[in-house]
Amino acid sequence: xxxxxxxxxxxxxxxxKIISGIRDLINYKNLEPGEKLPSERMxxxxxxxxxxxxxxxxxxxxxxxxLKPMPQSGTFIANIGVTAINGxxxxxxxLEDPDFKSLVETRILLELKxxxxxxxxxxxxxxxxxxxxxxxxxxxxLDGKDAVQEDLxxxxxxxxxxxxxxxxxxMLIITPGIITNFEKHHVCDENQVVLAMKEHEEIYKAIxxxxxxxxxxxxxxxxxxxxxxxxxxxxx
Amino acid sequence: xxxxxxxxxxxxxxxxKIISGIRDLINYKNLEPGEKLPSERMxxxxxxxxxxxxxxxxxxxxxxxxLKPMPQSGTFIANIGVTAINGxxxxxxxLEDPDFKSLVETRILLELKxxxxxxxxxxxxxxxxxxxxxxxxxxxxLDGKDAVQEDLxxxxxxxxxxxxxxxxxxMLIITPGIITNFEKHHVCDENQVVLAMKEHEEIYKAIxxxxxxxxxxxxxxxxxxxxxxxxxxxxx
DNA sequence: AACAATAAATTGGTTAACCAAAATACTTAA
DNA sequence: TTAAGTATTTTGGTTAACCAATTTATTGTT
Numbered sequence: 001x002x003x004x005x006x007x008x009x010x011x012x013x014x015x016x017k018i019i020s021g022i023r024d025l026i027n028y029k030n031l032e033p034g035e036k037l038p039s040e041r042m043x044x045x046x047x048x049x050x051x052x053x054x055x056x057x058x059x060x061x062x063x064x065x066x067l068k069p070m071p072q073s074g075t076f077i078a079n080i081g082v083t084a085i086n087g088x089x090x091x092x093x094x095l096e097d098p099d100f101k102s103l104v105e106t107r108i109l110l111e112l113k114x115x116x117x118x119x120x121x122x123x124x125x126x127x128x129x130x131x132x133x134x135x136x137x138x139x140x141x142l143d144g145k146d147a148v149q150e151d152l153x154x155x156x157x158x159x160x161x162x163x164x165x166x167x168x169x170x171m172l173i174i175t176p177g178i179i180t181n182f183e184k185h186h187v188c189d190e191n192q193v194v195l196a197m198k199e200h201e202e203i204y205k206a207i208x209x210x211x212x213x214x215x216x217x218x219x220x221x222x223x224x225x226x227x228x229x230x231x232x233x234x235x236x
Numbered sequence: 237x238x239x240x241x242x243x244x245x246x247x248x249x250x251x252x253k254i255i256s257g258i259r260d261l262i263n264y265k266n267l268e269p270g271e272k273l274p275s276e277r278m279x280x281x282x283x284x285x286x287x288x289x290x291x292x293x294x295x296x297x298x299x300x301x302x303l304k305p306m307p308q309s310g311t312f313i314a315n316i317g318v319t320a321i322n323g324x325x326x327x328x329x330x331l332e333d334p335d336f337k338s339l340v341e342t343r344i345l346l347e348l349k350x351x352x353x354x355x356x357x358x359x360x361x362x363x364x365x366x367x368x369x370x371x372x373x374x375x376x377x378l379d380g381k382d383a384v385q386e387d388l389x390x391x392x393x394x395x396x397x398x399x400x401x402x403x404x405x406x407m408l409i410i411t412p413g414i415i416t417n418f419e420k421h422h423v424c425d426e427n428q429v430v431l432a433m434k435e436h437e438e439i440y441k442a443i444x445x446x447x448x449x450x451x452x453x454x455x456x457x458x459x460x461x462x463x464x465x466x467x468x469x470x471x472x
Numbered sequence: 473a474a475c476a477a478t479a480a481a482t483t484g485g486t487t488a489a490c491c492a493a494a495a496t497a498c499t500t501a502a
Numbered sequence: 503t504t505a506a507g508t509a510t511t512t513t514g515g516t517t518a519a520c521c522a523a524t525t526t527a528t529t530g531t532t
Contacts, residue, residue, distance in 0.1 A: 065411070070514075073512095079416060083389065084388055087385075088408055088411060091396065092408060149317040153320065164338040173405075176324075286518095306484075308484055308525085309524060309525075
């Protein structure tokens with residue numbers, strides 16, 4: 001058996017090792033919320049890894065809001081308590097790559113919400129942006145070209161119009177996974193792509209007329225086929 | 237006027253500059269999906285920033301699934317098309333820090349879903365974990381101590397039982413913002429904390445009995461007060 | 473001309489030294 | 503003893519050199 005490098009795999013292992021090490025430190029030393037983590041140099045020495053590895057792990061935990069590095073001062077533990085940090089890190093370590101089904105399920109959940117919210121809160125500017133995205137999609141489809149991206153941008157425009165920055169962020173996070181899985185599963189056939197133009201138009205109209213209930217319904221209709229593809233049952 | 241350092245602010249500006257620079261590169265050079273980005277060294281020189289700055293920006297875009305660094309080979313652009321990348325980066329650059337309202341709105345959306353899904357899909361092991369979290373919360377409350385963290389862990393246990401890894405990830409992402417804003421707004425008073433024990437119990441029972449509709453209803457009830465605090469209207 | 477072998481250049485990852493701001497320890501003056 | 507001032511240490515951030523895997527270019531052989 002060859003001694004392979006497996007650099008990418010290793011690097012993830014190293015990062016998880018550091019993250020769990022930080023968790024243990026917080027537990028063992030019982031660091032209070034708002035306290036400082038040991039310095040990056042100490043951590044790299046303690047865990048036997050490079051300082052850049054430590055910095056990467058810290059950046060990841062920073063993304064999840066657990067740590068906050070302060071220049072020339074130290075990295076501070078978020079003021080959310082030891083118990084929460086333990087639970088969160090435990091979950092973060094176990095996080096697996098999202099499967100297509102869970103992506104779709106989540107996307108539909110978010111999209112139905114954004115459709116309703118956008119209908120309620122959309123500004124005139126939002127409307128213009130959605131219209132632009134819609135036209136771009138139609139043009140691509142009528143030219144017989146692939147329009148997966150334009151489709152996504154139409155939906156992201158609605159997300160932005162929802163006035164909920166958190167949902168918008170979450171939509172962005174799941175979007176790449178959606179696109180790559182779409183292409184992998186060959187979800188979009190010719191009929192659906194053309195049908196979607198009409199569905200999009202109806203969604204747009206509902207948002208324009210500020211009818212949340214209708215916008216939600218039309219969005220649900222729009223996702224019916226995709227949902228059935230994943231779950232073999234109707235979208236309730 | 238003093239020439240202040242503003243290191244933290246600057247570093248964000250630098251990162252955005254790099255990210256938009258990368259976007260422009262992709263547009264201008266019209267890099268096809270799956271192609272390589274210019275090397276980190278070239279980018280750092282082109283943008284007049286350090287290579288570590290470039291690496292950080294790349295790591296951020298990696299998180300959003302737009303870039304994928306390959307050791308000793310290059311950083312590859314996700315196979316999601318130029319248009320989608322443009323739209324996504326545009327949004328990422330404009331992303332603002334989540335406000336409390338949007339956090340709560342999103343949390344309720346996710347929690348109602350996880351409650352229903354957990355009721356349908358929970359395993360025996362899930363049930364045990366939820367029970368544990370529930371007991372931990374009760375103990376803290378009965379001891380008259382703060383139990384915000386234990387509360388969150390109860391809800392995260394339900395999220396895990398939902399069997400939807402994507403939603404679980406999203407819950408984790410919004411959790412720190414929730415906790416810090418909770419403390420800022422002093423949302424939890426004594427009455428609610430005690431009342432929550434009963435509500436939690438009912439949610440648990442519904443999940444145990446695999447009654448999705450009831451679980452969702454009980455969860456909605458559980459969030460009623462918080463929602464009214466944010467929006468001054470009833471949770472529809 | 474085509475292909476295999478080899479050498480050079482390029483790549484992301486890693487390491488270690490350095491920087492300026494910040495925190496701490498120490499000294500000094502009242 | 504206390505408070506102010508100063509020197510030292512510690513900190514995250516930055517830089518540049520280095521590493522090994524990879525890719526590309528070159529050379530050599532048939």
